[in-house]
Amino acid sequence: MQKSAETGPDAPLDITPLLDDPYAAYAALREAGPVHRITGADGNPAWLVTRYEDVRSALADPRLSLDKRHAAPGGFRGFALPPALDANLLNMDPPDHTRIRRLVVKAFTPGRVEALREPVRRVAEGLLDAMEERGGPADLIADYAGPLPITVICDLLGVPQRDRRDFRAWTDRLITPDPARPELMKQAIGAMLEFYTGLIAAKRAEPGDDLLSDLIAVRDETDGGRGGDRLTEDELTSLAFLILFGGYENTVHLIGNAVLTLLDHPEQLRMLRRDPAELPAAVEEFLRYDGPAPLAIRRFPKEDVEIGGVRIPAGESVLLAIASANRDAARFPDADAFDRGRDLSGHLALGHGIHYCLGAPLARLEAVTALEALLARFPGLRLDVPRGDLRHRRALRARGLISLPVAW
Template sequence: MTTLTQLPADYIQNPHEVHAWLRAEGPVREVLMPRGLKVWLVTRYEEAKVALTDPGISKNAAEGGHLFDVHSTTGGARREFNQALSVHMLNMDPPGHTRLRKLVNKAFTARRIELMRPRVNEIAAELIAKLNDGDEVDLLEAFAFPLPITVICELLGIPIDNRDEFREWSNTLLSFGSNEDIVRASGAMAQFLVGHVEKVAAQEPDDTFFSALVHADDSGDRLNTQELVSMAFLLLVAGHETTVNLIGNAVLALLRNPDQLQILKDRPELIPASAEEFLRAEGPVNLATFRYTKEPVEIGGVTIPANEIVLVSLVAANRDPEKYENADQLDVTRSAQGHVAFGHGIHYCLGAPLARLEFDVALTQLLARFPNLTSAAEPETLEWRDSTLIRGLHTLPVRLA
């Protein structure tokens, strides 16, 4: 019989301290989330990798979604996404997942991503050209958000004029909004994407990414309209949210660790590889997306019964001192390979190469132009977004120099 642990109300603002004592207690613990959902939380590295790949743990949201109602202790209504946005790979097990991943891989190739580097450089340079020495700006608003949203909108062939709407919809869907807000935002997103998919499908195929995705064919098998809408939603949200917060969290970490900032200023050739350390130390995703046990599953000597929600803290696993020495310290010269910031196994993030490319370009250009940037906010005024999925700040005020 396990003891149910209540996570503190400020868990989202201070997860590392909570994760440290949870790891010390054991690899897996039954916890009550701040808003009253009972889950099994995995916080150690080796057990996280097991939980992310165990065939007894499912991601089939269509079959397991009712467990949110079963394990809610508050009796609140489940947050309902528009169904048109839900038929994507993150909500599926094989063979459905295998089929979708194979079709998307035909369009989302490493070569296609690397060919985007000149354009990503161009977008970053345009954004930095608008900034001046002495300016005080919110770095997220001025740089970390517009860079990846511009890239992903161009990738999907979506007019950049819509980017502020996407940001509002995305923030609503990934935070603890009301059910009414979720229905409104997901409905608006779905309506827009249905129209966009139909427009691209009616055109002749060209060499753009989304056209390649719409017309991707595997022995006569193609993505249908609903699958394309869900895939566009997944790419749009995951494609900018993770990178916004990878950039923002990295700059915050450097401002808090000036010795590490100096290393990257002195040796900018380390920036591409340093992405792995920033992903490890303060990755953009805290709790990986929904999973549940189809049968009793043993992880790290703990048996999780069937029909239980399992959440894996990627942030906690990446700070496991059994895996990384001095795990709570940022070390941009560390080899942080093996981290699970992008997940592990068949659901490993499809967009990881794009996020790494954008991080490399963003940090290289930012530090080259403003090597002496400093924080323009007192540390205690910085707030993390109200989300257990996304690990990112509301704002990051900096002074450019």
């Protein structure tokens, strides 16, 4: 990782070190310069921003658009999603972003999320019951960190139990596609589109007491009584896709990474087991120290911009390295150490600005509840494989374990 932005667009950096040892690679890049030209996951060059102040400013910069229509011709290539899955908040700027976010934000207010605390606890306890009945060892990702958020978010949206296992498989294929078998991703995308279309049709015919039924009602209103806050059919389908996908992916990685961090820091594990009231503060440090989303959603400058003294042309892909910013010692002293007593105000794990994570209150509640239940149930929790055998997903945009074998 020696070349920096000054090397020019003809010599983009290879992303392999960011996949193999991301925090060491980001540290080297921060030292070398604030902005670097890399080869993105789609095979095209992109600009990678690594330092805290630059990343924080860019996250809230209205000149950096999420709308792919601002991408330079022949540049960015992302997921080949159909319009019915692509018309979501991750691809929108105001005013469309403002309109759609206003419709769904009420589902994630602190009060409504707090009402989910006991249902989340029941899900966690039920999963731990099943683990205990089977006896150890167990894979904490497959048996706990994975099924907990998918159960919670599917309950929130009203997804039938029979469809949940397939959804997890489809999501995993999108998170870590197999480059040798691209047809698997296409199959997963096609299956997801069919699933969401069918689910919306079923909810439209027979509404339930769930978020998706509420969104369908908003979509189907004809009196215009919401001041223009309406959803197109593609926006409705895409919103359901985003809530399910984001509500699963980030939370499973947050829980898994947090458990591994505690197993790596047994003294912190003992302290939190003695005083679980400290878990909310600890979750903020888990998010900063080893968060689930290393990169923010790509941006496209609507005009030429300068970041960290580097000029970035309009339309080129900009990747904001949240994982790097959160390990920047200029903002967080001794940043590579896990320290739940540090000042965590301003960490960027859940974003910053108008695109701050919509489901942040629910993700925090799920993580705190999952960890509290786990630590109380299994005081002898330990790794069941050598630490060096653990593997993370090789993905730029997701930081999560493939499996986490544990015993107790």
